[in-house]
Structure formats: C-alpha cells, structure tokens
Amino acid sequence: MRVEKKVALVTGGGSGIGAATSHRLAEEGALVVVSDIDLGAAEQVVNDIIAAGFQAEAHHQDVTDSIQWHDIVNGIVDDHGRFDILVNNAGIVLTGTIEDTTLEDWRQINAVNSEGVFLGTQAAIGVMKRAGGSIINISSIEGLVGDPLIAAYNASKAAVRMMTKSAALHCAEQGYGIRINSVHPGFIETPMVVNGVAAMGEENAKAFQEYVLSSIPVGAMGKPRDIANGVLFLASDESAYMTGSELIIDGGFTAR
Numbered sequence: 001m002r003v004e005k006k007v008a009l010v011t012g013g014g015s016g017i018g019a020a021t022s023h024r025l026a027e028e029g030a031l032v033v034v035s036d037i038d039l040g041a042a043e044q045v046v047n048d049i050i051a052a053g054f055q056a057e058a059h060h061q062d063v064t065d066s067i068q069w070h071d072i073v074n075g076i077v078d079d080h081g082r083f084d085i086l087v088n089n090a091g092i093v094l095t096g097t098i099e100d101t102t103l104e105d106w107r108q109i110n111a112v113n114s115e116g117v118f119l120g121t122q123a124a125i126g127v128m129k130r131a132g133g134s135i136i137n138i139s140s141i142e143g144l145v146g147d148p149l150i151a152a153y154n155a156s157k158a159a160v161r162m163m164t165k166s167a168a169l170h171c172a173e174q175g176y177g178i179r180i181n182s183v184h185p186g187f188i189e190t191p192m193v194v195n196g197v198a199a200m201g202e203e204n205a206k207a208f209q210e211y212v213l214s215s216i217p218v219g220a221m222g223k224p225r226d227i228a229n230g231v232l233f234l235a236s237d238e239s240a241y242m243t244g245s246e247l248i249i250d251g252g253f254t255a256r
C-alpha cells in the first residue's frame with residue numbers, strides 16, 4: 001500500500017499508460033480520479049478498477065481547457081478533502097517533419113502535450129501548496145532526442161521536460177512541499193503506437209517495427225505497466241528526495 005489514503009488524478013486515464021497508471025495507483029491504496037476527453041473510456045477503466053476491489057471515479061476532462069482544470073482540481077478537494085498526486089499523462093501524436101508540419105498540427109499537439117501540462121501543473125500547485133504533493137509529467141524519449149518525423153511532438157515533449165524543472169525549483173524555493181518530476185517512456189505498446197503503426201500501411205509498418213526493435217537495446221517494446229511502476233515510485237513517499245528529475249524508462253534506447 002505504497003500510496004495508501006492518497007487522492008490522485010490521472011489525465012488521459014482511459015487508455016494505454018494512463019489506464020495502467022490508474023490501476024497501479026489504485027492497487028497501492030490511492031483513490032484515483034481517472035479523467036479523459038473520452039468519458040466512456042475513463043468509465044471502463046474505473047469499472048475494471050472497482051471490480052478488482054479498489055477505489056476510482058471517472059470524470060470528463062479536456063486538458064486544454066483551463067476552466068475544466070479549475071473545476072476538477074477544486075472538485076477533488078471539495079469531495080475528498082485532499083489532493084496528493086497529479087499525473088499529467090494525456091497526450092497526442094501527429095507525424096510531420098519540420099518542412100511538412102502545418103501550423104494547425106503544431107498548435108494542436110502543443111495545446112494538448114505542452115499547454116495541458118502547464119495548466120494542470122499550475123492548477124495543482126494552487127491547491128497542493130497547503131499540504132504538499134507529487135506531480136508527475138509524462139514527457140517522452142522524444143523530449144530528450146530528436147526524430148525527423150515528429151517535429152512538433154519533439155518540441156512539445158521537450159517543453160514538458162524543462163517546464164517540470166522550472167516548476168520544481170519554484171515549489172522548492174517556496175517551501176510548498178510539492179515535488180515535480182518528468183517521466184520519459186520509450187516505445188510502449190499502447191493504442192497510440194499500435195494504431196499509429198497500423199495507419200502507416202503494411203510496408204512502412206514493417207520497416208518501422210524493424211527499426212524500433214533493432215534500436216531498443218533490450219530488443220522489445222515496453223508495456224504500459226513498465227511506465228506505471230515508475231510513476232508509482234514518483235507518486236509515493238519513496239521518492240521524497242526527488243524533484244526536477246527525469247525518470248527514463250526506455251529499454252536502453254537513449255543510453256547510447
């Protein structure tokens with residue numbers, strides 16, 4: 001029970017890494033608010049968590065909307081009397097090189113991946129500064145190393161990495177007791193990756209899979225639970241001395 005009695009919010013919790021993280025935090029004793037722009041997906045995850053004997057509730061949330069952030073964060077404190085853990089996980093990917101990315105795609109990716117994390121971190125600090133807490137921002141290996149095919153995604157995930165450090169330093173200086181860290185997953189088998197590969201067409205998909213598997217030192221993609229375990233550590237008091245850090249979970253991809 002590594003996060004017993006804590007109250008957590010996981011954005012984009014209806015799928016992939018967010019769903020696994022919601023399960024993992026609930027298994028270790030947290031009450032987990034699972035939010036997603038797709039309410040049905042969040043409800044399905046919550047039903048599974050409750051059926052397994054743990055505590056969760058589903059909420060609709062678009063992370064790009066500052067008013068919804070204010071409402072959900074204050075609603076959690078009103079309903080449960082505390083708010084300890086925020087996992088800024090919701091994210092999207094659109095492919096495009098620096099030459100063919102449209103301004104519309106650039107803005108859409110950055111609105112969800114970068115502004116969504118900014119709004120969430122700001123809203124959470126507003127209520128957590130009374131009693132402290134842990135904020136975990138899901139970046140990516142793509143926030144550490146470049147990829148010619150995803151220029152806007154690279155930029156959005158690098159923004160998350162550095163915003164995390166600035167916010168962590170601010171909270172430490174102010175003595176709020178709020179820790180903020182980023183997590184950098186490698187290639188993880190989630191709908192984001194599986195659907196993306198399927199949309200490439202058979203030949204490109206095969207080439208992509210060969211490239212991915214040959215470039216991951218451990219020789220396989222990760223599972224959502226591999227990331228959820230890292231998030232759990234950062235959410236728990238076991239990581240009490242960590243703030244402004246980067247936790248890379250990538251099967252060795254960025255070790256070269």
Ligand SMILES: NC(=O)c1ccc[n+]([C@@H]2O[C@H](COP(=O)([O-])OP(=O)(O)OC[C@H]3O[C@@H](n4cnc5c(N)ncnc54)[C@H](O)[C@@H]3O)[C@@H](O)[C@H]2O)c1
Nearest residue numbers: 012014015016017037062063090091140185187188190192
């Ligand atoms: N899968 C990977 O290989 C990988 C690698 C590195 C980082 N990541 C990051 O991990 C996070 C989760 O990715 P995933 O692979 O589980 O993706 P996913 O597509 O399986 O799940 C993302 C969830 O976010 C939700 N979402 C999308 N836009 C939203 C919005 N505006 N407001 C609220 N919810 C929204 C979706 O409905 C979906 O349920 C993302 O930030 C992603 O960039 C994933």
